[in-house]
Amino acid sequence: MSESTTRYSPLGPARAVKGFLQQLLSHGGAKVGLVCLVFFLGVAVMPNVLVGPLQTAVNATGDFLAPPSSQHLLGTDEVGRDVLNLVVHGARISLTIALLATLISLFVGTSIGMIAGYYGGSVDVWLMRLADFFFVMPSFVLALVITPVVLEVMGRGGDILGFRPSLFVILVVIGMTSWAFVARIVRSQTLSLKERTFIDRARVVGSSNFSIMVRHILPNLVPQIAANGALVVASAIYVETSLSFLGLGDPLQPSWGTLLSLAQRAGAASAGAWWYLGAPGVCVLSVSLSFVLIGNALDDTFNPRRRVIP
Amino acid sequence: MNGGGTSRHIGRILIRAIVTLLMVAILNFILFRVIPGDPAKLLLGGGRVSATAEQIEAQRQNWGLDRPLLPDQLVDYLSATVRGDLGYSFKFRGRHVADLILERLPATIVLVAVAQLIAIVVGVMLGMYAGWRRGGALDNGGTVASLLLFSTPSFWVGMILVVVFSTKFGWLPGYGAYSPGGTISSIDSILDHLRHLALPVTALALGLIGQYVLVARAAMSDVVTEDYMVTARAKGLTNRQMLMRHAFRNAMLPVVTLIALNLGYAVAGAITVEAVFAWPGIGGLTVEALNARDYPVLQGVFLLLGASIVVSNMTADLAYGLLDPRVR
Amino acid sequence: GSSCADGIVRIAGVAAPDTMNPFATWSSSWPLYFTYDALVGVDAQRHDDRRGFAKSWSVAKDNLTWTFKIWPSMKWSDGQPATARDAAFTYNYLRESIGRPDELNVGYNNTGGLENIESITALDDETLQIVTKSPTRWPVDNFTLMVPEHIWKDVSYAEARSTFQNKPPLVGTGPMIVSEFQPGQFASLVPNKYFRAGPPATAGMTYRFFNSADPIAQGLKSGDLDYGMSLTVAQWTDLSNEPKIVVGESRVEQRNYLAFNTASGQGKGSTKALQDSAFRDAIGFAIDQKTIVDRAFRGHADPGVGLAMPVAADYYSDLNDIRRGFDLAEAGRRLDAAGYGDTDGDGLREDREGKPFQLQLITGTASGSLEIPTAAIQLIAGWLEQIGIPVTVTQLDSGALNARAAAPADGGGGWDLLVSAGWLGPSAHDLLSLGSAKEIGVHNTSYWKSDKFDALLSEAEVTVDLKKSQELVNQAARLIYTEAPYIMLAYPFLLDAHRKDCFASWGTEDAVSMWGYFPFDRLKPVAAP
Amino acid sequence: MINTSKRSAALLEVDGLSVTYGLMGASSRAIENVSFALGAGEAVGLVGESGSGKTTTAMAIAGLLSPNARVSSGEVRYRGNVLPIDDDAAMRPHRWSETSVVFQGAMNALNPVHRIITQIAEPCMLKLGMPRGEASARARELLELVGIPADRGTAYPHELSGGMRQRVMIAMALACRPSIVIGDEPTTALDVITQAQILKLLGKLRSQLRLALILITHDLSVVAEACDRVLIMYSGRIVEEGTVAEIFAQPKHPYTRLLIDSIPNPANGKKMIRPIPGDPPNLMNRPSSGCAFHPRCPSVMAVCPTEVPSIDQFGQERVACHLYRSSQEDRGASHA
Amino acid sequence: MRDTTDILRLESLQVHFPIQGGLFDRALGRPAGAVRAVDGIDLNLTRGEIVALVGESGSGKTTVGRVIAKLAQPTGGKLLFEGRDITSERGSSALRPYRHRVQMIFQDAYQALNPRHTIFDIVGEPLRSLRLVDNATQLAERVGEALASAGLSPPGDFFSRFPNELSGGQRQRVVIAGALAVKPELIIADEPVSMLDVSIRAQILQVLVDLRSKHNMALLFITHDLPLAWSIADRIAVLYLGKLVEIGSADEITFNPRHPYTAALRNATPQIGGNANPAELRALQGEVPSAARVPKGCRFHPRCPLAFDRCRQDEPPSVEVGPQHMSACWLAQ
């Protein structure tokens, strides 16, 4: 986009964004979701400030599976670590995995969906069959099979983007297995956008296919992508939790899912250690609920039909 | 359009389902060939034993693994699959994968069917009502509750249910499908089975209810803004008549699709819940197979999942056609 | 429906038996133990009141010829006579498969040790003679399960190692016969009315299989189960407060160890440092077995020392003269001295060429062993981090773990550190398998090779005399301790519990055997109050 | 032509009706002080541009205002009785039996999942209590009446062309033998030939069944063809009312005049088209006081931006424009 | 003096859309049918001429427009621009010179404007994609110019607005401005005013007519409104089911139609004053046949009040019935 566009329309987008935010925030659910999300993002950004460095088996001081007390607000785990400390530190990993996985899945899903919808014909048929496979195989199950394999193949040392490779593997696998849902939505939306007259107009005024996709179709997909993106985040958190729960997490970087899995393996459920199960579970629940709430609000804000009814 | 349109519609859906199923089978085949680990060695008992080269070679020939992957092995695989022969399990040595799956399927089906049934009845009713009376107390409360349920991992709900109802109070059994031993009269054993079903079904159904409420509500609130609802009102229909004769069936369209799709995902969705409740179903089998690298079983499970989702997709399409004359 | 009412003993474990064919699987030892006897096996050597297929045994002066007296007029559970011929058949069935493509080397009943056997013959119905090529305690140490000839004689080797299901009801000489088997769910057992000591007093058994210990703890609490094993510490502690439950812990043959990839540098591990015994030895100083026992096992384990675990009392030694103490500073000093200092001052050590390295630790629980607590891994990674050696951890399921720990030639490798566990028999052969060149990639997961060690091992294998055998094992254990391809972490206890409200006679010491059916052959229903 | 309101007693009287819509806290006035009368069998056209309040007026008469609408003043009388147009439940018996509506987009106004015959028969069964068989016999009759072969009754709405769907709507509207049919732009989405067919059908039915017709459109020429009288609406108010002949021959209000001028008419050789300056009124640019048309009016006077003109009788017509006040007063004076 | 050479020529232009055959049809190799949207049209436009294309819904008007705008590919016939055959040219870069000279205005202005682009972006888009400007200043200049000539002034006020902030008439002007920005020689206007309120139609028409007089631009005006066509066009072409049934000067077609369909169209159009009388409202019988099942013989015969045997057998050729007046009816032969 040329510079002049922005020069001549400095107000336009800003105004649109402002109006949109106002409308979004008039939604009670979105407010709750955003507050909750900001809270967890804050927690994820500065865990050390809040609860000190991550406790490990080496420096844990607490008692064995002690119930919540004034010293350990959320009790302790089976090696005596403070559960509050663990969930606070788990926020960063869980959120990073969820957000990055979502980005990957949105990117792949949007590209494939848009290309399939725009070009149609055999491109569409083949891409959508591929999407069908990923759609048909629940991403959780697919990730379940692929994760250990990828871990095995590329689980060598080193850092990728500051993460242990195993985490990176998990987020890539979640991203790569959950795009089909996005692709379907984007495709159907693209199909209907493609029929809109402004696409014809863009062609008549000489825009290329690429520019039509990027400048005309993509911006109109943003609401859909945003609204569904929120749902994808929720499901990414869910998949990460389930994978970790079945023992595919990284035991040294406790995500909420890993914590749940540790709790399960320690027998917390049958030993009645509800705090150990409850704390990470409530975190997972709150974050995915926030995203669902935001997604819902986005959907409502963008969907003109629903706005009609007061 | 006429009857030809309908049969064409059904034909299209069938073709699509078959193509997807074929695709699932092929990708399935490829997926499990690219996984590292020599199946011949796995057949020889994994890492536990050191096998000689001849033994491995013999295994290869025995299982046709020495032949080219494409097309020979693929063709073999596909034709065997079509015949219902899913191969032998690595772990449960010598047992047919199909048998293993069939053995475990009933438990999963009972679990999933009961949970779905409850969720559909409760969720759709609540959701439709909330959408019809949008903005009412039930709508607001119900929506918040459904969002909450929708975002809660069902296995976590399961664990919490276990802590509360089994560990703390001991009211309901928290694992298995029936009490050990089995020399009880049949009525008792049904009751026993139902008691065992209670918690896992609750864990599964709660999340589903949330989902159904949300979708049914959204569908209904879309329908009430439609022009034909104004027509219905103009005709002087009572609210009840408008709801039952005009709104319900139209609002059911997206709901039916979701229900059919969900039925397909039911098995996959039950895996973690089965793990929590030690439910002797497909989920447990999947986890066991995964731990033992039992690729034939995993492949079979995948095929089952794929097929069930494809079939349910197809059902959704057909049901949609049945309910909505426009797509016929 | 409680056990008190129907007299059926309900037990459960974290287990996944796959087939009832002991020639095809390792993972079904627990229902099969109730049905089949070993000839002598572990229990009979440890406890006077426990015997297997043989009533008594002796070895000739040459230490080569063993004579076993089989119980007179013993019967299989189908009423057929159970004689020395069946025992000879079982062994010869295995032995004759050696060298064939479908050698019976995949299951619990396998050919291991039989290559050293000259002959196995039934002198008469009650006498079995085993002649070995060189002296060995194998004839009494092996735990091969005796199967009836009339069932197995028609089973081909190919079938026996794979497809033969051995469908229940089984035919065995044990007290309880597997009458129904549902993979992933349960096995039902009924009393063997021909059991040599008279049929058990209970009405039968149900053995349920679970993937985790949660249902077991719940079942014990609710009275659904009479006995459960593989409990976690949390559950065990919780259950110990229940009035009707007796918790128990038993020392078992499991060793939890840290293995170094000594074949590194051939592209199979990230740093050559792992080949250096000085490096490994130094790391040994950074590992505190006592803390591992205290924090990770909460005291329910013995601290790791050498190859032999305390339960193998004949061979155990605490090696106190050469034992490394926990001392992080000392570990650092030794690493510095060996050339693994921190030359660029980033707080991380470099190898001798000055290249930084990071160790990849893989871990997971091998099937059939007790779970390795995550806390142990965290401790190790933490200590190594403190001495300037960064570690990444990858947790693998048992299948992946097997594949990765396989010999480099078989596609294994690609890791630096391995925390795993093994549970073998208490015989010298099994104890030393960790360092055996023949077992590389199977039991020897560090790929470590030492001619000296192998020499000691082969000598121990042909030694019958216990004293001499002890000495050989001791030497081998010291050798491997100083060379440090492994650091023993702990010998975990098996945590179990039983209810005392329906059945009595659980016994006291070593309450439940991990090598046989005791005390389930002698449980008695508690008289109704 | 004679003023029909004198020919027969008024079937429907709208008196000073104002409707406001509440939207996100604010409220906007959609129609203001609308009054007119409709005789039995009479056809009145309601003309105005988009947003001028035509639909709101029609919906108010039929008692179908949306939940966020409020009748702020005025009333509607049917056969002399005040209709409870604010009360959904109380209006129910009146709907369809007395007043039925033919909506614009028949595609959306028909329920897509029911066969058309069911939809036509539905009000017969529910409102008149006919048994199913009788109701569907009547539905078939009605289909034939609007020119659709009865055996097409089993079709679904999407299987019909736009013109046929509009006929189905008309058949449905006649189901309970109402005395008033409101057509809300019944032909706007159709092309000329189909439009002509529908208008012809409405005319035929009107004379056969003595229906009163309120025809809403933004197309003056449609009214010219199909109605007796015209009401011109602008920005929520009626600005002019008169018989078709009078209005087209001698439009009074400047808006009406410009409107007629902007339509090309080969019949009198009027080729081009004088644009009406400015934009149609909407919520943003609606003048806050005075005559709503004054920003676009070529004959704007000083009084126009400040004072709302009242609608006054002017011969056979009524017109709301300051231009005519004096003459009206003159007339009034001469009368007196 | 106006340059009156041919700018555009359609020679037996044909657009058939394939009907997706059923599964079994395809399996049996049965030929699937086709929608004969445009079925052999000859039409020429000279520079500066306004030709109206009239016909009822589904007659193929839009399809003709789309073919000329290179949005649809004809299945037969030729499209000649200044004598050059450009029927088979495709691809955005190959078509750039053509797009520079031929633009299109769409019926639904709201649909034709991307709701997420500002007016500046929309009007500037052709200039950028056809590489007609070198820098931002030039772009702003040309956009302003275009907006002004479409009657949106001052142009600066509109630059940063979004389509939903404009009234319907203004939106249609933006569409026109977008087409004008490249200074084309031919504009195809597909029912440019049918979505607009009567009171603003005239404004838009005024803009279009002015273009012709100022820039000598040719205009293909698509409408279903005969009086409107008469008021704006030099010539009127009447389309029925994909075929031109009559073409002639605007006055000839309006006052002296030689084809029964044109006459029916004229009669169906409601008119104000004059002979306006509901009783005289004559309507054609029957529905428009589907373009997928074009009747044999004269395609109008099933609805024609004057049809006779020959009409049912043979398709009438187009013959000259007056100066520049062609009609395809057996009665006119």
Ligand SMILES: Nc1ncnc2c1ncn2[C@@H]1O[C@H](COP(=O)(O)OP(=O)(O)OP(=O)(O)O)[C@@H](O)[C@H]1O
């Ligand atoms: N449900 C509603 N809520 C809020 N405002 C409304 C509602 N319905 C109509 N309006 C507003 O009331 C005014 C009159 O609308 P109405 O639909 O009566 O106009 P109309 O003359 O029928 O227009 P059109 O020709 O577009 O159908 C408009 O400004 C419109 O935006």
Ligand SMILES: Nc1ncnc2c1ncn2[C@@H]1O[C@H](COP(=O)(O)OP(=O)(O)OP(=O)(O)O)[C@@H](O)[C@H]1O
């Ligand atoms: N992409 C397409 N695929 C199949 N059929 C088409 C397509 N586009 C148009 N048609 C068909 O071609 C015929 C002519 O359509 P076209 O849109 O050109 O008519 P029109 O005269 O512009 O009608 P309207 O006045 O309704 O705009 C119609 O029968 C239409 O259904």
Ligand SMILES: [Mg+2]
């Ligand atoms: Mg309206």
Ligand SMILES: [Mg+2]
């Ligand atoms: Mg068109």
